[in-house]
Amino acid sequence: MAQALTRAMRDAMAEDPTVHVMGEDVGTLGGVFRITDGLAKEFGEERCTDTPLAEAGILGAAVGMAMYGLRPVVEMQFDAFAYPAFEQLISHVAKMRNRTRGAMPLPITIRVPYGGGIGGVEHHCDSSEAYYVATPGLTVVTPATVEDAYGLLRASIASDDPVVFLEPKRLYWSKADWRPEAPTPVPGIGKALVRRAGTSATLITYGPSLPVCLEAAEAARQEGWDLEVVDLRSLVPFDENTVVESVRRTGRAVVVHEAGGFGGPGAEIAARVTERCFHHLEAPVLRVTGFDIPYPPPMLEKHHLPGVDRILDAVARLQWEN
């Protein structure tokens, strides 16, 4: 996935001279995850810039650059280090189009490596998506596959609206038979995909939890459950129709994500599914999420992250026979 992301930025920069990559260590080093590897060499330091170490400054400068017609792609080094930039994000990035009655849209892509499962120490593993999805004006996407990493990032950079592009860290090293020479077109922002068709229940998920859900779906076969897995890909806009169609077919649903459950995206999705599918539901919509705790230390993270067993337990509860 890492290479697909790099490739997406490279291709965007080659095609459009207004695309500028900026952030901490993105130049010579190629980013701490090497996602911007080679960009400074190929396009020069003016287009792939090592900035001073200041997230509000980085995003604030990107606002000004976008005001002048550039398309900044900003890298926030880690999920929890994006927080200093929140005021710029919420007060300006998300609102500029609205404040100016559409006269000044801001085409900024904010790449945020997020989530755990990599044994990182504290402040390196937050699932911060709930903050972003609660902010009108932001588009929020997260790829779970190598193809989507490329396709969604290209679409994000091309978008005239600011996009928070959440990169699941633990999928950086995932591999796929993906040939950058001929990338297949992927559906753009705002479309969810059924990654596995099934009939007994729908798992609704995104980003780092997609592979876990697919694994759970395989395991559930032995118990006679044929699970459908929907990958949201984009949290805002939320492709309600794909989700609703799936749940109406299967009659049962579990939302799975790593972020805490209280006030997490799953709460919103479960409520929407309930509103739209009430008469089709055989059981309440369940959620399998991370605990409502600060991200735990590495030796405990396996207890926190929703895994296959917890998903299967939820699926079992969907029988609702008591």
Added chain:
Amino acid sequence: MTVQELPGAGASHRSTPPAWRPRTDAAPLLPDPEPYRVLGTEAADRLDPELMRRCYAELVRGRRYNAQATALTKQGRLAVYPSTVGQEACEIAAALVLEDQDWLFPSYRDTLAAVARGLDPVQALTLLRGDWHTGYDPREHRIAPLSTPLATQLPHAVGLAHAARLRGDDVVALAMVGDGGTSEGDFHEALNFAAVWQAPVVFLVQNNGFAISVPLAKQTAAPTLAHKAVGYGMPGRLVDGNDIAAMHEVLAEAVRRARAGGGPTLIEAVTYRMEAHTNADDATRYRGDAEVEAWKAHDPIDLLERELTARGIIDEAAIATAREEAETMAAALREGMNADPVVDPMDLFAHVYAEQTDRLREQAAMLRAELEAEDQA
């Protein structure tokens, strides 16, 4: 025990690591100890009469604008207005030193600077009237939206100026902030970015004594706000913010430097907020009349009027003309503001995303139905 006596602190143990050396060229960056003044000094001999007549007319207009806008709050036409009475010289000079292609990044208090730059006075007030946040196209006027979150517009100015330079365009950005705003992290980050990038930016701090009720002494322990520049590696300038000739000279020099590739400048204008923070504030709770009275004697319009009259640059007729022009502007502003603004509730959903989301479409339909029901009732 002195430092020399400490074990390991002897000269023979000292070594200088390779490569790193402190900058030794900091002295020219330091601000003057006293605010720079032109009016009432010998420097006034070189005043440009044409420019000063223009400054005078703009100051008078600006004062009238402040009075009219404040009156409009009393009539309920404006939700709120942060007055710049006493600070007009800063506002006007900021607008006058910029070329057409340059950009102004005002704070929420700087409506007057935007108007002096040529923005329609009514459009400039939509934020404060409440019909929309930004009533103008920022690109058309090269005026960024008035920024309410303090200091957040400063990094924007840096980014825009940087982008313009990357594109080879001759553009300078002038960003305005209050004394309180200099305590914000964004102020620091913007100055640092600007200096590292050598971006063509001028930072203008209007030190008007207070951030709402908090005096400067509780805001900073720095000798002056202009001193802050040195730590970033840019020149700091201290100016009398009520002296429009000094303001214009120092700002113009900073703009020239930025345009020529000399990088950013931090300017502290020492001025005073004569009125309350906004019409919603009670200034008597945190300052005494004596202080306000003392500043009255240092009024920006009086200072200029005295100098220009003494030098024969303006006369009674010119003063009368300036006042008439100001009245014309005030009448137009009154008329524009007394017309009820037309607002379309459906605009709530129009400018959130380039393409409306399903969610917003659904909510828009709900509101439309509510409006239609109201119409029928």
